[in-house]
Amino acid sequence: xxxxxxxxxxxxxxxxxxxxxxxxxxxxxxxxxxxxxxxxxxxxxxxxxxxxxxxxxxxxxxxxxxxxxxxxxxxxxxxxxxxxxxxxxxxxxxxxxxxxxxxxxxxxxxxxxxxxxxxxxxxxxxxxxxxxxxxxxxxxxxxxxxxxxxxxxxxxxxxxxxxxxxxxxxxxxxxxxxxxxxxxxxxxxxxxxxxxxxxxxxxxxxxxxxxxxxxxxxxxxxxxxxxxxxxxxxxxxxxxxxxxxxxxxxxxxxxxxxxxxxxxxxxxxxxxxxxxxxxxxxxxxxxxxxxxxxxxxxxxxxxxxxxxxxxxxxxxxxxxxxxxxxxxxxxxxxxxxxxxxxxxxxxxxxxxxxxxxxxxxxxxxxxxxxxxxxxxxxxxxxxxxxxxxxxxxxxxxxxxxxxxxxxxxxxxxxxxxxxxxxxxxxxxxxxxxxxxxxxxxxxxxxxxxxxxxxxxxxxxxxxxxxxxxxxxxxxxx
RNA sequence: GGUCCCAUCGUCUAGUGGUUUAGGACGCCGGCCUCUCACGCCGGUAACGCGGGUUCGAACCCCGCUGGGAUCACCA
Numbered sequence: 184x185x186x187x188x189x190x191x192x193x194x195x196x197x198x199x200x201x202x203x204x205x206x207x208x209x210x211x212x213x214x215x216x217x218x219x220x221x222x223x224x225x226x227x228x229x230x231x232x233x234x235x236x237x238x239x240x241x242x243x244x245x246x247x248x249x250x251x252x253x254x255x256x257x258x259x260x261x262x263x264x265x266x267x268x269x270x271x272x273x274x275x276x277x278x279x280x281x282x283x284x285x286x287x288x289x290x291x292x293x294x295x296x297x298x299x300x301x302x303x304x305x306x307x308x309x310x311x312x313x314x315x316x317x318x319x320x321x322x323x324x325x326x327x328x329x330x331x332x333x334x335x336x337x338x339x340x341x342x343x344x345x346x347x348x349x350x351x352x353x354x355x356x357x358x359x360x361x362x363x364x365x366x367x368x369x370x371x372x373x374x375x376x377x378x379x380x381x382x383x384x385x386x387x388x389x390x391x392x393x394x395x396x397x398x399x400x401x402x403x404x405x406x407x408x409x410x411x412x413x414x415x416x417x418x419x420x421x422x423x424x425x426x427x428x429x430x431x432x433x434x435x436x437x438x439x440x441x442x443x444x445x446x447x448x449x450x451x452x453x454x455x456x457x458x459x460x461x462x463x464x465x466x467x468x469x470x471x472x473x474x475x476x477x478x479x480x481x482x483x484x485x486x487x488x489x490x491x492x493x494x495x496x497x498x499x500x501x502x503x504x505x506x507x508x509x510x511x512x513x514x515x516x517x518x519x520x521x522x523x524x525x526x527x528x529x530x531x532x533x534x535x536x537x538x539x540x541x542x543x544x545x546x547x548x549x550x551x552x553x554x555x556x557x558x559x560x561x562x563x564x565x566x567x568x569x570x571x572x573x574x575x576x577x578x579x580x581x582x583x584x585x586x587x588x589x590x591x592x593x594x595x596x597x598x599x600x601x602x603x604x605x606x607x608x609x610x611x612x613x614x615x616x617x618x619x620x621x622x623x624x625x626x627x628x629x630x631x632x633x634x635x636x637x638x639x640x641x642x643x644x645x646x647x648x649x650x651x652x653x654x655x656x657x658x659x660x
Numbered sequence: 661g662g663u664c665c666c667a668u669c670g671u672c673u674a675g676u677g678g679u680u681u682a683g684g685a686c687g688c689c690g691g692c693c694u695c696u697c698a699c700g701c702c703g704g705u706a707a708c709g710c711g712g713g714u715u716c717g718a719a720c721c722c723c724g725c726u727g728g729g730a731u732c733a734c735c736a
Contacts, residue, residue: 297733310732329734370735375736393730394665419729425729462684495685630695
């Protein structure tokens with residue numbers, strides 16, 4: 184790993200810095216996606232950085248979960264993963280630098296004293312913040328001292344933001360925030376800046392819940408003598424109650440959507456459209472996104488996560504996918520449904536019949552069950568309505584003709600049905616429904632000719648014969 | 661409460677002063693297609709938060725209000 188900043192000034196370098204305190208949720212995934220798309224779009228690079236300085240809450244399981252989610256989404260990176268806990272020496276050096284330059288100082292105020300300060304400020308209607316007790320005391324390092332950044336008391340700090348324009352903060356709203364805890368570990372706002380500088384990050388795309396941190400970070404850039412990155416604070420993704428996404432909003436983890444039968448490209452497509460637009464276009468392939476994504480058409484207002492729309496989009500992506508490409512995604516869901524299938528022409532033919540009628544892979548796996556399920560178990564209502572005496576003659580006739588038919592192509596099958604209709608005088612519905620129940624166990628399935636063609640002669644004859652026996656065994660009446 | 665951000669159909673959005681009776685998508689409701697359910701197609705429902713300006717003309721520009729959100733740690 185290298186700490187050399189990228190020297191190619193016009194190469195875009197973005198980053199995705201998750202903190203491993205849980206799974207990757209949809210909001211985080213969108214942030215990763217925007218950074219990734221922008222890097223890919225510009226031919227730049229994306230850095231992955233694990234922000235694990237909160238050792239109490241960070242877990243390896245979370246790190247693994249994040250990798251797993253990113254991999255499923257197809258989001259990769261060019262540099263890293265870096266772990267902040269492995270960079271403490273670097274942070275320490277920068278803290279020393281700021282202390283030496285007079286931009287930071289040691290503070291020995293206790294938690295109680297700080298608390299009292301806040302109470303006093305609140306009582307007098309002021310902003311509760313550090314009052315600068317140790318600011319000019321020139322204290323030396325000691326075991327219980329923290330290091331505070333010496334923030335300017337007057338003036339303004341402006342955050343130049345690509346999405347929101349210039350955001351102006353009064354410096355007297357900021358206080359001397361802590362950059363190094365009494366246990367010697369650096370704090371978030373500090374490590375982010377040191378990392379972004381040393382990793383050569385020149386484009387920071389993140390949720391706008393970070394805008395309040397940005398002036399502090401800008402002050403740090405200034406003190407460290409580094410050039411500011413381009414900022415793009417993207418509006419947040421909210422739950423349907425319009426508040427920050429959290430546990431109570433139900434499924435939030437990216438992998439939960441994988442497990443519910445969503446395609447990664449559909450999730451990506453949905454997420455990118457939540458806050459970014461390209462005219463009226465709704466459907467995008469990943470390649471198209473890379474080609475078209477840009478910071479200029481990111482919206483300004485927060486968006487609400489809408490599972491219905493995701494599902495509709497998932498249906499579109501299923502429909503747009505080649506059957507062969509769906510195979511590896513579908514197989515695990517078939518296994519979960521309790522039956523096994525194997526990749527091959529049969530599965531692909533099955534998928535073709537199901538693509539237009541499936542919103543998720545779970546639905547598809549459920550709907551595909553009958554193609555593999557022998558013998559067919561009839562749904563009670565379906566059997567009662569269609570597998571009765573009246574169906575005996577046409578189904579018998581159809582079975583005979585099917586046995587004799589040379590071809591099992593849909594065209595030929597249609598002719599067979601036409602012949603049966605002519606001989607029995609029945610309409611197609613009267614014949615197709617009993618056959619559908621005989622072949623699938625239900626009244627709902629893909630087109631009857633499709634089903635017969637895909638199942639093939641052997642299965643069809645076996646199932647029709649079984650249905651005939653079933654009807655024959657029925658008690659009179 | 662302070663600070664900051666935001667404001668077009670229920671939701672995601674197009675729209676950057678006149679081409680707008682405000683378009684698309686999801687959802688919802690009808691209809692068509694039809695061997696079932698879907699798909700598809702056709703049609704419908706539904707929005708510029710309010711009040712002031714600026715302008716010959718405002719969804720688009722300015723101000724105020726209201727509403728919503730974010731954030732205020734020795735978390736990240």
